[in-house]
Amino acid sequence: MALKRRLEGVVPPGLVEKVPSSFEIMGSRAGAVAIVEIPAELEPYKHEIARAIAAMNKHVKAVLRRLGARSGDYRLYNFEVLIEGPTEVLHKEHGYLIKVDPTKVYFSSRDQTDRLDVASRLGEGERVLYLFAGVAPYAVAMAKLARPRIIVAVELNPWGFKYMVENFKLNKIRNAVAVHGDVAAVAPLLRKKFDRVLMTLPLGAYRYLPLAFDCLEGGGVVHFYHLGREEDPFRDAEEVAKKLCPDCQIVDRRVVRDYAPGVYKVRLDIYKPH
Ligand SMILES: C[S@@+](CC[C@H](N)C(=O)[O-])C[C@H]1O[C@@H](n2cnc3c(N)ncnc32)[C@H](O)[C@@H]1O
Numbered sequence: 340m341a342l343k344r345r346l347e348g349v350v351p352p353g354l355v356e357k358v359p360s361s362f363e364i365m366g367s368r369a370g371a372v373a374i375v376e377i378p379a380e381l382e383p384y385k386h387e388i389a390r391a392i393a394a395m396n397k398h399v400k401a402v403l404r405r406l407g408a409r410s411g412d413y414r415l416y417n418f419e420v421l422i423e424g425p426t427e428v429l430h431k432e433h434g435y436l437i438k439v440d441p442t443k444v445y446f447s448s449r450d451q452t453d454r455l456d457v458a459s460r461l462g463e464g465e466r467v468l469y470l471f472a473g474v475a476p477y478a479v480a481m482a483k484l485a486r487p488r489i490i491v492a493v494e495l496n497p498w499g500f501k502y503m504v505e506n507f508k509l510n511k512i513r514n515a516v517a518v519h520g521d522v523a524a525v526a527p528l529l530r531k532k533f534d535r536v537l538m539t540l541p542l543g544a545y546r547y548l549p550l551a552f553d554c555l556e557g558g559g560v561v562h563f564y565h566l567g568r569e570e571d572p573f574r575d576a577e578e579v580a581k582k583l584c585p586d587c588q589i590v591d592r593r594v595v596r597d598y599a600p601g602v603y604k605v606r607l608d609i610y611k612p613h
Contacts, residue, residue, distance in 0.1 A: 345391040350384050357381055362392055364399065365441060365448055366428035371398040372441065374418070376405045389421035400424035403442070408599070413496040414445045414542070435483045435510050437476050443498040445473045453595045453606065454480035457537065457562060460608070461485035468533040468554050469493070470522045470547065471540035474502035475515070482512040490515040491533075493525045526550040537562045541604045545579045552584055552611050560590065561609045572603045580609050587611045 343358045350358060362375035373392045377385050389402035401424030406417040418441075427440040432451050439446040458480045461467070465487045469478050472492035481487055492515060494500050500519035507515050518525055527550065536551040538544040541564040551561045565576035573592050580587060591608040598604040 342388070342391055342395065345395070346384070346388065349387050349391075350381065354380055354384075358388065363448055364396060365430045365439065365446065366398060367431040367436070368398050369429050370400045370425055371396065372401045372403060372424070372426050372428050373399045374403050374405055374416075374441065375421075385419075385421055393422055401426050409445070413499070414540075415443075416441075418442055429509075432476070433480065433484065435479050436506070437474060437479060438502050438505050438509060439474045440498070440502075444496050444502060445499070446476065449596050450476070453593070455484070456593065457481065458484040460560070461487055461535070464488045465534040466532060466556075467491070468526075468529060468536045468551075470526065470536065470538050470551065471544065472503060472517075473499045473539070475499075475506055475517070477537055477539060478503075478515050479506050479510050479512065482507075482515055483510060487514065491518060491529065492516070493518045493520060493522055495519075495521050522547055522550070526554055529554050531556040534559045535562070536560075539564050541566050541598065545576075545583075548579065548583050552587075555611055558613045559611055561611065563607045563609055564595070565605055565607070566598055567603050567605045569601045569603065572605050573607065576605055576607050580607055584609065584611060 346358050357378050357380050362373050364371050364373050392402050393399045402422040403418040404421050409416055426442045430437045454477050463486045467487050467490045469492040472494045475492045478490045478492045503517045530553050533554050536554050544564050567575055572594055588610045589607055590610045593606045595604040595606050
């Protein structure tokens with residue numbers, strides 16, 4: 340039964356429409372955390388909403404309310420705890436596991452289709468540089484679903500680095516290297532070493548695009564994430580890419596998902612020739 344239906348008779352009829360129609364679940368049978376956005380009008384009913392969510396999924400041990408937008412270098416939400424419980428979970432995706440605590444490091448289960456798509460682009464034996472890696476879910480997807488030679492993953496948040504190392508062990512990945520550091524300092528040490536670079540930081544990756552191009556050896560692809568307005572989601576990203584690399588070709592473009600009202604997270608696949 341949908342959340343709205345469950346709250347009929349609890350929330351006044353005029354407010355039922357405001358009850359969120361969806362929420363995010365991270366985890367597995369071993370335990371899950373639910374993350375929900377509750378509008379201010381429903382403040383008096385937030386605990387009933389949390390209990391209804393927990394009743395809908397018996398694996399949910401903690402319910403968190405998202406407050407505001409992601410912020411800071413680590414791209415984290417502020418959360419209000421509505422049902423207290425463990426927030427470190429083992430999230431199961433396409434045959435692999437991701438250990439993560441969403442209160443400490445970025446993770447979104449809504450990016451999983453994009454992970455599959457990126458993994459499907461890899462050729463055998465590719466060398467991949469994964470910038471802004473968080474707990475490294477794209478690296479795990481690529482290592483489990485494709486056949487890269489090596490993946491180097493770089494993350495600033497110490498919690499991201501810790502979980503990244505654990506995720507490589509958990510999934511028995513031996514051809515991935517975890518690096519704890521700032522992309523601005525690490526990428527210049529990795530010039531001309533890769534066939535493919537992923538830049539999963541939609542709010543700001545453009546500042547590092549020249550560094551990413553420098554990390555390619557010969558011809559190669561950069562997966563560049565950016566934000567775009569609904570009317571023309573790829574315009575800004577394409578303008579940036581063309582300005583920074585006039586010789587490059589945009590070989591694919593995808594709307595990854597909605598990001599905020601009227602704003603999409605987009606991905607451009609940019610081929611830089613030799
Ligand atoms: C949008 S998240 C993506 C994380 C991961 N790729 C994923 O999809 O779950 C961006 C990540 O970049 C990290 N980050 C931000 N600035 C950074 C920098 N200058 N160097 C390295 N990592 C950075 C943040 O801590 C955050 O974990």
